[in-house]
Amino acid sequence: MRKFLFPQEPDYWLTSLRVGLSLVVLLYAISSRHDWMALYSIGRRSIVGRDLAEAVLAADSPLIPQLGWLVHAGGLTGMNESTVLACAWVALLCAALFLLFGLFCRSAAITTWFLHLCAVKSGIFFSYGVDNFISIGLFYLMIGPLPDRFSLDCWIFLPPGKDPRLHGFFQRVLQLHLCLIYFFGGLTKCIGWGWWNGASLWRALTRPPFDAVPPEMLLAGRHLLPLLGVSVCVIEVTYPIFIYWRKTRLVWVLLVCAMHVMIGLTMRLHLFALIMIVLNLAAFASVWFSRIFSRRSWENHPSAPAEGGDATVESG
């Protein structure tokens, strides 16, 4: 059990999580810049007032982070709502940039997580799966053993290396989390008859606003729909088995990434596809990252065990 929960891992997984998440948050911020005020303000520019979402949230718990806190704090210093919201957007963008370059990693990760969470919770009527997965990723990053070797923090401040077992533990938790998500997602799909005969895939691809592919084109490939539907079920429900089995891990990572690329392209869910690929690569592809980068950099890293130690890259 100890070996399972605390395998020795280099910090490549953390680098991919940090860089991937920062790119996702940057894209999230950029894509919402036009509608930021409309989504999160109370005033004349809003679509649905933020106050309603925050009232619903307060019914659950008043301690869940929300943009209303920032607006209230800004009000105490004489800033109006629009200014505070604009500052929050800029701060989110800057925090994501700091995270991308690995400067003040921990503070940047906490700030990014907090601001993103505030926005998601204050716009609860507008949030969907991608926001949950960004929150999951940012939460793991925030509590993870930062900084990693490719961060500017590591180059400038030279902090002591983290125990590779600590990296292994955090990566293992992320792996288990993804296994649960895919397994239960796949299992519930198996219950639905439509996923076995292609009907659900047809519906998913033709349902607005996800109808990026013309139905006539789907009709041409109608015989593939049942096969693809079953493939999605199989890939998801068997994910925990084949992603852990070393011989099939590469194939399964590629299959899952390909599935998400297709979802992104055919259903306009680009950000969702990206966050899922980032989480999968961080959880399961670090062994290949470590092969790509020179072994020398790992051996020279402060977190590498002493010569003769058990520095094997083990993740399954």
Add this chain to the structure above:
Amino acid sequence: MGANAPPGNVFRQAITVYSNSAGIESAYGFFAPNVPNGFKLVFELHYPDGHVTYELPGVGDAATGLRLNNLFECIATTPFDPVRELLFKMLSYSVWREHPKARVIRAVFGSVVSPSLAEFEAGKRESYEVLYAYDFSFPPAPGTTKSD
């Protein structure tokens, strides 16, 4: 976990804050077990001179368009009619701000019924099944400059 505890229960509060903070407060369906219908909202704008125009909820970006879909699902699935009505009212108000000469806005919300593959082959196309319709009256806006 802790869902049956009273709202003020410390354990329930802690679980709620933790699960929301970690992004694990809701289940991930990924369109499982079945793919639900899509929804559509159309605003019917009635002007004092009797003419009627139609508007869709306007957003500045395709990414926000995807987010509107979640709002529509909330509207369709909320068990609280006052919340649904309030959401329609807010959405109608946001449209009225752009068209201040309109006196009555009817928000018509419906389910988009997509045809099955066989039905599509037979020539059937998506249809619109009205679920809710609300009328909201707005006062004449003095000093408006926008013409509709």
